[in-house]
Amino acid sequence: MxxxxxxxxxxxxxxxxxxxxxxxxxxxxxxxxxxxxxxxxxxxxxxxxxxxxxxxxxxxxxxxxxxxxxxxxxxxxxxxxxxxxxxxxxxxxxxxxxxxxxxxxxxxxxxxxxxxxxxxxxxxxxxxxxxxxxxxxxxxxxxxxxxxxxxxxxxxxxxxxxxxxxxxxxxxxAAEPTTARSWLAARDFDANRVDDDSLRAPLALLARRDMDAESLIEHWDKDLARLLARRANPVSVAERAYEAERRLWVDWLYRRCNDLLLATLGSESSSLDRGLAEGARRLGVRRIEAWSRRVTEVARTAGTNADWRLVVESVFIELSQYVAEATDTP
CATH class of the missing domain: 3.40.50.300 (P-loop containing nucleotide triphosphate hydrolases)
Structure with a gap:
């Protein structure tokens, strides 16, 4: 340290x-x-x-x-x-x-x-x-x-x-959300729009701010939307993702998978734009639930010695296969 x-x-x-x-x-x-x-x-x-x-x-x-x-x-x-x-x-x-x-x-x-x-x-x-x-x-x-x-x-x-x-x-x-908000406010971090679950890890929020995480997440969201619309190659998407800080990327991946699942169930997600929500609905609950199991495996792999490039590629390739299946199914 x-x-x-x-x-x-x-x-x-x-x-x-x-x-x-x-x-x-x-x-x-x-x-x-x-x-x-x-x-x-x-x-x-x-x-x-x-x-x-x-x-x-x-x-x-x-x-x-x-x-x-x-x-x-x-x-x-x-x-x-x-x-x-x-x-x-x-x-x-x-x-x-x-x-x-x-x-x-x-x-x-x-x-x-x-x-x-x-x-x-x-x-x-x-x-x-x-x-x-x-x-x-x-x-x-x-x-x-x-x-x-x-x-x-x-x-x-x-x-x-x-x-x-x-x-x-x-x-x-983990931090209590109220305690975390006060602590973050003293460090010039506006946590009023941050959900309680994220507030339980206040130092992760500060780290993301310092890494310009919002910009990274915006790029990842755009890549994911293009992949769901079959306008992106999964290997190319993985190439832009695998060099990122692993914990930040895995956290984004896990949350987006959850957001996609909620969208298929008709729930509104404040962090999911229209393109991603529409892509989620085309996939359907069954395929996103299947993909979520792969996402969970990726999260467990992040701290191991597995070939990280291949891990990241595999999660996007599997998603693209589900997208193709959903598109080709009448």
């Missing part, structure tokens, strides 16, 4: 969970393996980094917060703390390899520079290959004295049961 101002780590919908964590910190009962889980956009990395800050601080406050002033806190904030070891994929979207785990485990056994011990950061933990996860098990079972390993995961179910069983799991909750 990139170092950010410690004040930005404190999110209002985390506070109840953090109170439980602070009790463990005060009693020195934080497990050596901590798995921080949660859906994308709820701020689990901020929660995890808040924990790392507390574990490496010499002068914790009564509520378990790092002081921000001791030498360890200053080095951590500067990104130069010698007792933090990170384990992340070498390339975005790729697996964490067994050789990386071996180097990581070796680093954790080195003598720490500070008396607070060493901390290992694994992100995302569900990127561990099977051999890498098995290699990590020994370190989780017999961690060095004073060492804590913090794992981050969007998909706990993707982790080996043996990894999960050796960790204390902390699930970061």
């Amino acid at each position: 990139s170092e950010i101002d410690d004040r930005a780590l404190r999110l209002p919908w985390h506070e109840a969970l953090w109170r439980h964590m602070s009790v463990g910190l005060a009693a020195d009962r934080v497990a050596h393996g901590v798995l921080v889980a949660g859906t994308p956009g709820v701020g689990k990395r901020r929660f995890a980094w808040r924990l790392v800050a507390a574990l490496l601080c010499r002068e914790l406050s009564d509520d378990g917060e790092a002081c921000g002033l001791c030498p360890g806190c200053r080095q951590r904030a500067a990104g130069t703390h010698p007792d933090i070891s990170r384990l992340t994929p070498e390339d975005t979207g790729k697996a964490i390899k067994v050789d990386q785990v071996r180097r990581f485990s070796h680093a954790l056994h080195l003598t720490p520079q500070y008396s607070t011990g060493r901390v290992g950061w694994i992100d995302p933990a569900d990127s561990l290959s099977i051999s890498a996860a098995n290699s990590l098990l020994k370190t989780l079972e017999e961690p060095p004295a004073g060492c804590h390993i913090v794992l981050i995961s969007d998909r706990v179910s993707a982790l080996l049961p043996t990894i999960r069983s050796r960790c204390q799991i902390w699930t970061v909750p």
Whole structure:
């Protein structure tokens, strides 16, 4: 995780969970393996980094917060703390390899520079290959004295049961919509027209704004409308989609599939224009329900090592086949 101002780590919908964590910190009962889980956009990395800050601080406050002033806190904030070891994929979207785990485990056994011990950061933990996860098990079972390993995961179910069983799991909750609206408003984000479901992941909304997501979504909607009208090649549509940020694209795909289904049932969707709605009605409920199963598979594949280009192509090719079938059927 990139170092950010410690004040930005404190999110209002985390506070109840953090109170439980602070009790463990005060009693020195934080497990050596901590798995921080949660859906994308709820701020689990901020929660995890808040924990790392507390574990490496010499002068914790009564509520378990790092002081921000001791030498360890200053080095951590500067990104130069010698007792933090990170384990992340070498390339975005790729697996964490067994050789990386071996180097990581070796680093954790080195003598720490500070008396607070060493901390290992694994992100995302569900990127561990099977051999890498098995290699990590020994370190989780017999961690060095004073060492804590913090794992981050969007998909706990993707982790080996043996990894999960050796960790204390902390699930970061989604935000309450009212809380999220207030928090976003303080960051110049107008959330008045955002649905409650989206508000449960406030950081995802901010990330989309920063990525000019509205422009991307507009292009994807146009491509989808052209595909439904048989005016686009599915491979060409996939070519423009697969290089996008995966979570953003998968979220769009999932929501549009749901919108298409609602349109076939006669429901009005504020995010679906006329062309898409008409295309949905031509397809019909049966075909869109069949396609939705493929969309769900794609969402599950996004965090794996599958060939992403082929995955994206397959979802559009399947849709185009349903479109052709609907068009050719009297």
